[in-house]
Each structure stands twice: as C-alpha cells, then as structure tokens.
Amino acid sequence: MYAGQLIAGRYRLVAEGRSGGHGVVWHATDEVLDCAVALKHARAGSAPISEREARKLAKARHPNVVQVLDFVRTDGQTWLVMEYLPERTLADAGRLSEEQVARLGAALADGLAAVHDADILHCDITPANVLLTKAGTAKLSDFGIARDVHLDATLDSGPLVQGTPGYLAPEIAEGGAPTPESDVFALGATLFAALEGSTPFGPRDENPLVLLRNTTAKNIAAPHRSPILRPALSALLRADPARRPTAAQARTLLRDTADRAQEISRTLERRTQRYRIARRTALAVLGGAVVAMLAAADRPTTAQTAAAVAPGLRIGDTHTADPCGLEDAANLSRFGSARIDPDQGNFDRCDIMIGPEDDPTDVKLVFGDPTADDPTGPIERHGELRIMGPPGNSDDCDRTILLPDRYQISIDTVHTGGGAQLCEISQAAATDVVNRLSHSGIPRRKAPIAEDSLINQDTCGLPDAEALARFPGIDANRPIPGFGNWQCRWLSTTGSGTLLVIFDRNTPLTAADGTPTRESGHTVYTESDGFGAGTCAAKIVHRDYTTQFSTTAEELALVVILGPLPPDLRCRKATEIAGSVAQHLPAVSGTEAGGVPPPR
Structure with a gap:
C-alpha cells in the first residue's frame, strides 16, 4: 500500500494514519463524492472484517460512533470505509x-x-x-x-x-x-x-x-x-x-452525575465570588480611594452586570422568585392539553405537564445559581437575555436561559418513551419564557406562604455540628449552598464523600420508598441507592398539604450520603444525621390548608 494508490476504483490513499495492533487506518479521498474518508484494513494475521459485521456496524448510526460508510473487497483485501476525523483522541x-x-x-x-x-x-x-x-x-x-x-x-x-x-x-x-x-x-x-x-x-x-x-x-x-x-x-x-x-x-x-457536578461547580463559584467581594471591600477600607479603584477594576462579571441590569430582570430575593410564573401553560397547548404542576421537586422548580395524565410529557422549569462560565453551544440573543442550547451535535433537548445577572433558568423536557417533539417543546418554552421575562421581569410569588413550610428554611443550618461530625472528614465550616439555600452540600476533606441536604415535594411516601423509622418526631424513609447508585437517602416527612388539584402532597427534607462507605454504614449515618435535621425543622401547625392533618 502506498500514498496515491486507488482502492476499488474510488478511494485514493493520501497518507497512513493511526496504526494499531489489529489494523492500519489511511486518510483517503473519495473521488466520487470528493470528500475525505478513512480506510481501514486488517493487519496480516488478523481476521478480516466480514460483510455481515460491516453491515451491522453501518446500521449503528449515532453521533457518538464513527460512521461506517462502505465495505469493499479488492485485490484479496477487505477495507472498511469510515468518516474521516482529525487524529485527536x-x-x-x-x-x-x-x-x-x-x-x-x-x-x-x-x-x-x-x-x-x-x-x-x-x-x-x-x-x-x-x-x-x-x-x-x-x-x-x-x-x-x-x-x-x-x-x-x-x-x-x-x-x-x-x-x-x-x-x-x-x-x-x-x-x-x-x-x-x-x-x-x-x-x-x-x-x-x-x-x-x-x-x-x-x-x-x-x-x-x-x-x-x-x-x-x-x-x-x-x-x-x-x-x-x-x-x-x-x-x-x-x-x-x-x-x-x-x-x-x-x-x-x-x-445525572454530570448535572450534579455542574451544580456543585456553580455553587463553588458563587462562594468564590462572595469571597472576592469581601476581599475587595476590606482592601478598599484599608487602602483608601486608590485601592478602591483597583478593586473596582477587578470586580467579577456578576457584579458588573448586576449594576447595569434592569431591576425587573434581577433575581433579587431568591425566595420570592416564582418558577411557576415563568410560563403560561396555555402557550404550550399546541402540543397537547397543558397544565402547571407546582408541587414537583424543590421550591426552585415548576413543571408543566402536557398530554394525558397517566403518561404526560414533563417540562421542568428550574432556577439556578449564577455561573461564571462562558456559554458554549448555540446561543440566541434576546436583548439582555440569552437562550443556550446543548453544544455540538448533541441530541440533548435541554435549554438554558442566562439572565443578565448570570443567574440561570434551565428547561428540561422529558417523556418516558422519548419523542420527536421534545426539543421543539423545549425551544418553544424557552422562547415563551424569554418573551414573558422581557415584558414583565422576574415573576414573584403572590400566594401567602405557610409559616411552617420548608421554603422558609436554610438547609445549611439544619444539621448541627454533632451530626456533621458523624460523617468522616466532613468540612463542617464550608457548606456549599444552592439556589434559595434549599439544598446544601458538604465535602469530605479526607476521602471521597459528600453529604447533601435538599428539600423535595412528592406524593405521600410508603414503605416502597424505604425503611420507615421515627426520628425526632418525624417519619423517615431510608433507602439505599435512593439518590442514585452508591448513595443512601433518608427522606424526612415534614408536613402534608393539599395541592391545587385537591390531592395530598408532602414536603420532605432529604439527607443523602454519597461515597465509598459500605451500604449499611452509609444508610445508618444518613438516618442518624436525619434525626438531627428533623429536630431542627419548624413546628407544624395543627391543621393544614384544606383540612389535611399534620405529618404522621
């Protein structure tokens, strides 16, 4: 084989590329279509690819698999023709x-x-x-x-x-x-x-x-x-x-792991920004006007933009930002009957359900903390707002709206069976949210909030020092809060472990959701792998309440341990820490709205 050789009257070898133990790959030119391709053939002593196998590989069309384009036999050799990519691995x-x-x-x-x-x-x-x-x-x-x-x-x-x-x-x-x-x-x-x-x-x-x-x-x-x-x-x-x-x-x-990692990086950045602001303030006091001018020049993007942002587009008090006011369900009714469900997940989230009640498409709208990362992927600019799609040729249908003060709104459309309309729905929802924000600003909660609701609590303050000490090596002095302080993480300094306390809303739990125990006057359901593989989740029932659909839902505080501990020990510690968290939850009133009794 040599550069310039014509294979099967169509593929001109240009240069030998990667060479492994099983075959040689050549950069070649398809002279019929006038495009670059890669040609591979088996080394001597290795069995050639069969036509049956080549056919199956060609059918495995996927953006994350190098595409097989052709299979040829010539001069006693078999060649696999594939898409050409620069040789960076x-x-x-x-x-x-x-x-x-x-x-x-x-x-x-x-x-x-x-x-x-x-x-x-x-x-x-x-x-x-x-x-x-x-x-x-x-x-x-x-x-x-x-x-x-x-x-x-x-x-x-x-x-x-x-x-x-x-x-x-x-x-x-x-x-x-x-x-x-x-x-x-x-x-x-x-x-x-x-x-x-x-x-x-x-x-x-x-x-x-x-x-x-x-x-x-x-x-x-x-x-x-x-x-x-x-x-x-x-x-x-x-x-x-x-x-x-x-x-x-x-x-x-x-x-799911990538989403959790992104969430942590965002909260870490938020803590770093707070530190920088505090540091610059101290320098200004000590150094006078000159230092103050230098510090102002180093002010992070979040602070710069916040000063110039129209008040209506600032997140401001995260507790008052209403995710269910971001979108009118009627705007998505062209995809099917649409309704808002405000009782899914944490308080930073609102869901729009589209289609039949027993098998709906779920559009999740979630507020997120500020990011210092530059946007990647396709970007649509709408005045001070930006809609970001997934990078590259990803088939991900998520959309993210970046606010002027660097806070974010994520839109994730899911359906158990997938569906061709998911990306269209996400894009339509993102466009509607941007239009609504441009016209009316950040929506604010209007309904009164129950005094005993977890929405008023700070997850970082719920486990006490004694409880945090039960987790090996936990850095109790460095909690990592999330949006609204409705979730908080602590990382271990001596090992690869994480403690998470997060609020949730759900239908009433049963024994199928974990082993029930009583901790500090609350029912706790503890489930191994209840927050993903390698985790244990202790789910504390705080209070029952009646939803807008006249059904019963529960506010929950979840204690989740991720790390290398044996499953039994992981769950034992999660339950112990849940006891401390339950002890610090607010007292529940005798009767909730709609006549629903307090938690068991």
Missing part, C-alpha cells in the same frame, strides 16, 4: 474535570448502547479508541476486534486475550468471551483514565503483564479525584458483570 486530552468526564461518558455510553442494539460488541474501548472532534464531540472508533454477538469469530483471532491491558474486564483477562457487560467495564476504565490519569489497574505505561495480573486478581482501584463521579464509575467497574449497568443505564447514571 481522548488519550491526547490529558486529565479532564469530573463534569467533562461525566458528560463525555454519558455520550459514549449512548453510542455504545446503539452499538449493542445493533448486536455488535466493541471489545476494545480505550482512550486511544475515542476520537474527539474539533467541537469536542467524542466518538467510539476502531472496532478492530469487534465481534458479532451471534458469531464465534472475531476480527482478531490471534491474541489469547482480546483487548488492551488496563481496560479489560476481569472475566476477559481470565479468558472469558466478550459481552456487553465487558464493554461497559472498558468504558468505565476509559473514563477512569480520563479522570485519574491512570487505568484502574495501574499506570498506563505499566508492564502489560502486571496490569493483567491486577485485572485477574480484581484489584480495581476506586477513583479518588471526584466524590461525585465515584459512585457512577464504581458501578461500571464492578468485578461481577451481572451487577454492572447496561450501556443505556450507564448513560442515565452519567448524565
């Missing part, structure tokens, strides 16, 4: 942040699910086999030893162990057959490397035999750089393949 990207790893992992898991749905196993997911586009989209590539799940032959029949040491599942290192579960493990190991800079079995440049020995011994390291990402990665890296999530479940787990 995840291995070249260095260590990434926890949110970047979770977002990228969710996208790759989605692509892997599409591959599995096509009855194909990848068998060699590694950082070097994840290509990154200029826009930052991650794509699974190099199906060099992929196999059809219904066939015994693989694209590489030579090695005794198929795959790359450091990323192999233990059952593969022991000589077992590849499965979807082993692909999920390899994905987890790849994300581990992107986060930690090493494989779960040792450094990337470790002797392969040492890596294999650690793999067969199931010496799987736990990630330590991110307490938020640790439960998700630990689930993907479980030694028992039967206990690993599917690729589709991994996608959901990683997406």
Whole structure:
C-alpha cells in the first residue's frame, strides 16, 4: 500500500494514519463524492472484517460512533470505509474535570448502547479508541476486534486475550468471551483514565503483564479525584458483570452525575465570588480611594452586570422568585392539553405537564445559581437575555436561559418513551419564557406562604455540628449552598464523600420508598441507592398539604450520603444525621390548608 494508490476504483490513499495492533487506518479521498474518508484494513494475521459485521456496524448510526460508510473487497483485501476525523483522541486530552468526564461518558455510553442494539460488541474501548472532534464531540472508533454477538469469530483471532491491558474486564483477562457487560467495564476504565490519569489497574505505561495480573486478581482501584463521579464509575467497574449497568443505564447514571457536578461547580463559584467581594471591600477600607479603584477594576462579571441590569430582570430575593410564573401553560397547548404542576421537586422548580395524565410529557422549569462560565453551544440573543442550547451535535433537548445577572433558568423536557417533539417543546418554552421575562421581569410569588413550610428554611443550618461530625472528614465550616439555600452540600476533606441536604415535594411516601423509622418526631424513609447508585437517602416527612388539584402532597427534607462507605454504614449515618435535621425543622401547625392533618 502506498500514498496515491486507488482502492476499488474510488478511494485514493493520501497518507497512513493511526496504526494499531489489529489494523492500519489511511486518510483517503473519495473521488466520487470528493470528500475525505478513512480506510481501514486488517493487519496480516488478523481476521478480516466480514460483510455481515460491516453491515451491522453501518446500521449503528449515532453521533457518538464513527460512521461506517462502505465495505469493499479488492485485490484479496477487505477495507472498511469510515468518516474521516482529525487524529485527536481522548488519550491526547490529558486529565479532564469530573463534569467533562461525566458528560463525555454519558455520550459514549449512548453510542455504545446503539452499538449493542445493533448486536455488535466493541471489545476494545480505550482512550486511544475515542476520537474527539474539533467541537469536542467524542466518538467510539476502531472496532478492530469487534465481534458479532451471534458469531464465534472475531476480527482478531490471534491474541489469547482480546483487548488492551488496563481496560479489560476481569472475566476477559481470565479468558472469558466478550459481552456487553465487558464493554461497559472498558468504558468505565476509559473514563477512569480520563479522570485519574491512570487505568484502574495501574499506570498506563505499566508492564502489560502486571496490569493483567491486577485485572485477574480484581484489584480495581476506586477513583479518588471526584466524590461525585465515584459512585457512577464504581458501578461500571464492578468485578461481577451481572451487577454492572447496561450501556443505556450507564448513560442515565452519567448524565445525572454530570448535572450534579455542574451544580456543585456553580455553587463553588458563587462562594468564590462572595469571597472576592469581601476581599475587595476590606482592601478598599484599608487602602483608601486608590485601592478602591483597583478593586473596582477587578470586580467579577456578576457584579458588573448586576449594576447595569434592569431591576425587573434581577433575581433579587431568591425566595420570592416564582418558577411557576415563568410560563403560561396555555402557550404550550399546541402540543397537547397543558397544565402547571407546582408541587414537583424543590421550591426552585415548576413543571408543566402536557398530554394525558397517566403518561404526560414533563417540562421542568428550574432556577439556578449564577455561573461564571462562558456559554458554549448555540446561543440566541434576546436583548439582555440569552437562550443556550446543548453544544455540538448533541441530541440533548435541554435549554438554558442566562439572565443578565448570570443567574440561570434551565428547561428540561422529558417523556418516558422519548419523542420527536421534545426539543421543539423545549425551544418553544424557552422562547415563551424569554418573551414573558422581557415584558414583565422576574415573576414573584403572590400566594401567602405557610409559616411552617420548608421554603422558609436554610438547609445549611439544619444539621448541627454533632451530626456533621458523624460523617468522616466532613468540612463542617464550608457548606456549599444552592439556589434559595434549599439544598446544601458538604465535602469530605479526607476521602471521597459528600453529604447533601435538599428539600423535595412528592406524593405521600410508603414503605416502597424505604425503611420507615421515627426520628425526632418525624417519619423517615431510608433507602439505599435512593439518590442514585452508591448513595443512601433518608427522606424526612415534614408536613402534608393539599395541592391545587385537591390531592395530598408532602414536603420532605432529604439527607443523602454519597461515597465509598459500605451500604449499611452509609444508610445508618444518613438516618442518624436525619434525626438531627428533623429536630431542627419548624413546628407544624395543627391543621393544614384544606383540612389535611399534620405529618404522621
């Protein structure tokens, strides 16, 4: 093979590119369509790809999978023709942040699910086999030893162990057959490397035999750089393949983790901004007018913009901002019967339900804390307001409205069965919210708020010092509050653990929602994995109330522990801390609106 060679009368080889143990990839030109393509053929000693396998790979069309375009046989060789991408891989990207790893992992898991749905196993997911586009989209590539799940032959029949040491599942290192579960493990190991800079079995440049020995011994390291990402990665890296999530479940787990990581980064930024403001104030007092001028020049974007923002577009008192006033449900009635449900989730959220009551599409409107990050992805400007869509070619339908004072409003449209209209609904809702804000400003709560409602409480002040001391290494002096102080996090300084206290509203809980106990006069339902894998949630029932639909709902305070503790110990500590939180909740009046009795 040589540059300039014409393959199958159509594909002109330009330059040899990546070369692995199972094949060689060439940059080529499709002379029929006049576009760049990548051509791959198996190395000598490796079994060529079959037409059946190529056909299945071609059907696995997904934005996070390198697309197979053609399959040709010529001069006794078989070639796979694929979309061409610049040769930048995840291995070249260095260590990434926890949110970047979770977002990228969710996208790759989605692509892997599409591959599995096509009855194909990848068998060699590694950082070097994840290509990154200029826009930052991650794509699974190099199906060099992929196999059809219904066939015994693989694209590489030579090695005794198929795959790359450091990323192999233990059952593969022991000589077992590849499965979807082993692909999920390899994905987890790849994300581990992107986060930690090493494989779960040792450094990337470790002797392969040492890596294999650690793999067969199931010496799987736990990630330590991110307490938020640790439960998700630990689930993907479980030694028992039967206990690993599917690729589709991994996608959901990683997406939720990315959202939690983003939430923490936002609140940390808010704390940093407060510190900077306090520091500049002190400097101004000590240094006089000159220092004051220098400090003003260093004022963060949030403060600069807040001064220039029209009063109606400032969030101001977060407790009075009304998420249910952001949108009129009637504006979305073209998608089906629409109604507002103000009793879902935390107090920073309002839902619009569209369609049948037993299977609605849920449009979630949620206020968020200020962000210092520059917007990414497509942006629509509407005066002082901006609508941000997801970056790249993501199929995510979320929209975010950035306010002039850097506060945010997220719009997430979900339906259990998916649906082609989800993105259209999100965009319509975002446009309506922007129009409403431009005309009327931030909506304010008008209905009187019950004195005993949790909306009046500060989650960061609920657990006392004794309760916080029950969590190993918790930094009790550095709580991380969320919007309205309706959620609060504490991070461990000695390990990878997190404590979260968050308010919620829900239909009345039952024994199906956890093991019920009585703590400080309140019913508490404690559930392992109740806030995601690797967590324990103790759900404190504060009070019952009657909704606008004449149904009963409950205000809850959730105590959630995330981290490496054994499940029983994790739940025991969550329940103990819940007892302290329950003790500091406000007293509930004898009868609630609508005649509903106080909590049990």
